[in-house]
Amino acid sequence: MNRILCSSPYIPLHWIAAHCLKPHFAQPSEGCAHKCVSRVEGLCAYARAWISEALMDEEANGIVLALTCDQMRRAFEVLCEQARVPCFLFNIPATWQTVQARRLYRDEIRRLGRFLVVLGGCAPSKEVLAEQMLRQECTIPSDNALAQTGKIPLAMAGPHGMGGDSAWLDMIAEAGARIQLDCSQPMNPVFDRRAIVQDPFSELADACFDTIQDIFQRPNSGFYRKLDRALRRSDIKGLIVRRYLWCDLWHAEIYRLKQWSPVPVLDLEIGDCTHDERHRLATRIQSFMEMVS
Amino acid sequence: MTDLPSQITLDQWEVLYPSLYREGTVRPDYCGPLARHVSEGDLRLNSLLFDNSPAAFRLWNFLLTEEDRLREARARGVRIVGSMKDLGTIPVMAYCLDNLVAFYPDGAWWIPCIMELKAGLLEIADQLGVDESFCPVRAMLGAFVTEAHFPIPDLLVCSAGAVCDDFSAIAQRLNGLGYSILWWEVPHRRRPEANEDYLELPGGCTAPESQVALVRTELQRVRSALEDLAGQKLDEEHLSKGIQNANRVRSKLRHLRTLVYGAEVCPIPSLEMLIAEMLAIHFCSDQGETVAVLEDLVFLAQTRVEAGLGFGDEETARIFWVNPVADLRIMNVLEQSGGRICGTEYMFVHALDPIPTNLDPIDALARTALADPMVGPSADRAERICKDIQHFGAEAVVISRIPGASHCALEGRVIGQTVQDRLGLPVLEIEIPPLTDAMSPAIRTRLEALVETVKEKR
Numbered sequence: 039m040n041r042i043l044c045s046s047p048y049i050p051l052h053w054i055a056a057h058c059l060k061p062h063f064a065q066p067s068e069g070c071a072h073k074c075v076s077r078v079e080g081l082c083a084y085a086r087a088w089i090s091e092a093l094m095d096e097e098a099n100g101i102v103l104a105l106t107c108d109q110m111r112r113a114f115e116v117l118c119e120q121a122r123v124p125c126f127l128f129n130i131p132a133t134w135q136t137v138q139a140r141r142l143y144r145d146e147i148r149r150l151g152r153f154l155v156v157l158g159g160c161a162p163s164k165e166v167l168a169e170q171m172l173r174q175e176c177t178i179p180s181d182n183a184l185a186q187t188g189k190i191p192l193a194m195a196g197p198h199g200m201g202g203d204s205a206w207l208d209m210i211a212e213a214g215a216r217i218q219l220d221c222s223q224p225m226n227p228v229f230d231r232r233a234i235v236q237d238p239f240s241e242l243a244d245a246c247f248d249t250i251q252d253i254f255q256r257p258n259s260g261f262y263r264k265l266d267r268a269l270r271r272s273d274i275k276g277l278i279v280r281r282y283l284w285c286d287l288w289h290a291e292i293y294r295l296k297q298w299s300p301v302p303v304l305d306l307e308i309g310d311c312t313h314d315e316r317h318r319l320a321t322r323i324q325s326f327m328e329m330v331s
Numbered sequence: 332m333t334d335l336p337s338q339i340t341l342d343q344w345e346v347l348y349p350s351l352y353r354e355g356t357v358r359p360d361y362c363g364p365l366a367r368h369v370s371e372g373d374l375r376l377n378s379l380l381f382d383n384s385p386a387a388f389r390l391w392n393f394l395l396t397e398e399d400r401l402r403e404a405r406a407r408g409v410r411i412v413g414s415m416k417d418l419g420t421i422p423v424m425a426y427c428l429d430n431l432v433a434f435y436p437d438g439a440w441w442i443p444c445i446m447e448l449k450a451g452l453l454e455i456a457d458q459l460g461v462d463e464s465f466c467p468v469r470a471m472l473g474a475f476v477t478e479a480h481f482p483i484p485d486l487l488v489c490s491a492g493a494v495c496d497d498f499s500a501i502a503q504r505l506n507g508l509g510y511s512i513l514w515w516e517v518p519h520r521r522r523p524e525a526n527e528d529y530l531e532l533p534g535g536c537t538a539p540e541s542q543v544a545l546v547r548t549e550l551q552r553v554r555s556a557l558e559d560l561a562g563q564k565l566d567e568e569h570l571s572k573g574i575q576n577a578n579r580v581r582s583k584l585r586h587l588r589t590l591v592y593g594a595e596v597c598p599i600p601s602l603e604m605l606i607a608e609m610l611a612i613h614f615c616s617d618q619g620e621t622v623a624v625l626e627d628l629v630f631l632a633q634t635r636v637e638a639g640l641g642f643g644d645e646e647t648a649r650i651f652w653v654n655p656v657a658d659l660r661i662m663n664v665l666e667q668s669g670g671r672i673c674g675t676e677y678m679f680v681h682a683l684d685p686i687p688t689n690l691d692p693i694d695a696l697a698r699t700a701l702a703d704p705m706v707g708p709s710a711d712r713a714e715r716i717c718k719d720i721q722h723f724g725a726e727a728v729v730i731s732r733i734p735g736a737s738h739c740a741l742e743g744r745v746i747g748q749t750v751q752d753r754l755g756l757p758v759l760e761i762e763i764p765p766l767t768d769a770m771s772p773a774i775r776t777r778l779e780a781l782v783e784t785v786k787e788k789r
Contacts, residue, residue, distance in 0.1 A: 080740035105519055108496040108737040115709055115745060132491035132499070133516045138548050142518065145541060152524070256491035256499070256514040257506055286465060286737055290500035293460025294507045 046104035051176035057159030066091035067201035338380035413484030419682025427573030496737035520707035570692035598635035649673035651725035668778035674723035713749035
């Protein structure tokens with residue numbers, strides 16, 4: 039089955055699967071940068087890693103990149119120029135409070151469908167799409183909580199992570215804490231079974247659109263509401279905001295998050311993953327743990 | 332006073348000013364000694380070289396008195412719209428109504444340069460967690476906090492979606508500080524798919540019809556907000572008249588650019604041309620006066636071109652400049668390095684192109700907004716740059732990087748590569764911070780090397 043590489047969980051994976059294609063939400067690993075972006079100054083570490091991952095993936099038959107920030111928008115241009123497979127930019131609206139924003143998201147799903155058909159996918163019937171949605175196979179796993187064995191419960195926020203995040207997650211475990219609440223992972227869409235039967239496409243579009251509560255949205259109050267709800271439900275001792283170097287959208291919010299958060303906040307900036315950086319991250323985590331424990 | 336063009340210092344302007352005043356050349360009441368702005372903190376004026384014409388003197392006075400105009404407008408009961416990011420579209424709508432005035436708080440990005448970092452705006456941004464890894468537009472945060480550089484707008488409108496991350500993040504922080512913002516979506520302009528309906532945009536590119544429809548609906552929301560603020564109906568007649576007025580400004584600027592950038596000897600220096608081009612985005616808070624200021628400059632350029640007078644000579648290297656500079660002095664440095672400007676793309680070329688007048692006004696404005704070079708792919712921007720380079724006959728390109736700006740990481744590569752592949756011209760990419768004094772020799776050396784390359788290639 040043709041594999042479609044996706045940059046964001048906000049791209050409806052069920053839709054891709056319903057086209058008889060295999061969606062793969064790629065969480066890139068840092069370190070090995072593709073030569074076309076290895077020396078680009080000011081490029082966000084996540085965008086750099088994602089470009090590299092996509093260009094080095096030999097099994098992908100298509101690339102779908104979500105427009106959630108300017109850096110990824112421009113990463114798409116690099117991919118179009120360098121990739122051996124077709125690329126698609128999914129325009130996720132930054133605004134969310136209007137009918138137009140919802141309509142734009144829905145139109146983009148339809149446009150993605152046309153792209154998938156060109157790649158060899160089959161346009162799904164209502165029944166096929168409904169069946170795919172009911173199967174609940176295309177969910178985004180969150181295993182950070184399972185990977186941690188420490189005692190002090192922490193929450194994490196930030197952009198969707200990279201494969202190499204395990205390094206600093208280990209540091210957290212070594213410092214005696216665990217990530218109990220991972221708010222960097224998106225929520226999986228919750229479908230109304232009756233609505234699926236009546237109009238699966240509309241239900242898919244609406245449910246997926248409603249799961250987007252992210253920092254890139256304007257205003258980003260939805261993200262704060264989501265985080266507030268999550269923090270209230272648990273006995274979290276601290277919040278780690280993991281962000282990538284040159285990501286302005288998260289960087290700019292750190293100060294506000296620190297003012298807003300009911301628990302202490304650690305700003306963890308992930309860059310090039312050198313030995314020095316690991317040392318810096320470990321020190322910051324240890325210091326934070328002393329504060330919250 | 333001599334009619335020969337030259338670049339003079341602020342002190343020299345102080346000597347010339349009394350005679351200029353006696354001759355009655357300087358008429359508008361906002362004109363006065365430029366040095367008064369230095370005493371108000373605009374220290375960078377001491378380091379700049381100015382064109383010695385009365386037209387340039389009027390231009391500088393017009394620019395430097397904008398804050399006074401905004402405060403006077405408020406005192407008269409005029410409501411103030413702070414338009415952010417779209418650079419050229421929303422003010423056209425606001426100026427359709429006689430009790431609204433619009434400006435770009437984004438313009439605060441030049442305050443650290445003009446006040447040589449003495450205003451403390453960057454320090455305030457630092458304290459709010461927006462450090463030097465962001466574009467100098469972070470000064471806007473400080474300007475809102477201090478309320479010392481412009482009156483706080485009655486309505487803030489900001490485009491979102493296909494915009495740079497720095498600005499979007501900073502505007503959101505402003506929102507977090509309690510400033511209400513009307514966000515409107517501008518989607519990434521994509522190329523139409525096969526069999527997809529598309530529309531022509533000003534400037535020559537196209538966009539899918541669905542994207543134009545989306546922006547049209549978004550602008551209708553802005554229109555309603557402006558109507559509420561003004562307490563007046565913003566009907567088609569008002570909008571059409573407003574578009575005509577904006578087009579008058581754009582037409583004057585096109586004429587000026589053609590005269591100056593196409594002349595054998597450059598009649599107006601690059602610094603004054605940068606300021607003149609900026610007038611297009613929000614008319615420096617007075618649309619009528621903008622036309623008058625530009626008419627003076629056009630007359631000046633015509634007179635000098637006919638007399639064969641100007642700066643440098645026919646051999647001066649013809650440079651196309653991409654992106655605005657955070658330090659205005661660099662435009663002087665270009666001339667000191669043996670170059671002159673022959674074409675620009677300061678990120679608001681869509682504010683220079685005429686707005687279509689044969690369409691429904693909101694449709695025309697939606698197409699204008701989508702024609703923004705920063706909304707589309709860098710490849711489209713590079714295409715337009717190549718077209719303009721050929722139009723003005725430039726021989727080299729300078730891409731000035733804006734420190735920390737999200738678009739600068741990758742766009743320079745695309746633009747530079749396209750220019751080299753298509754036209755075979757030398758390209759120089761340099762980063763210009765708000766104050767370049769410490770690195771001025773290095774920048775000058777690079778510009779001189781570019782000029783030498785141009786001359787060797789001839």
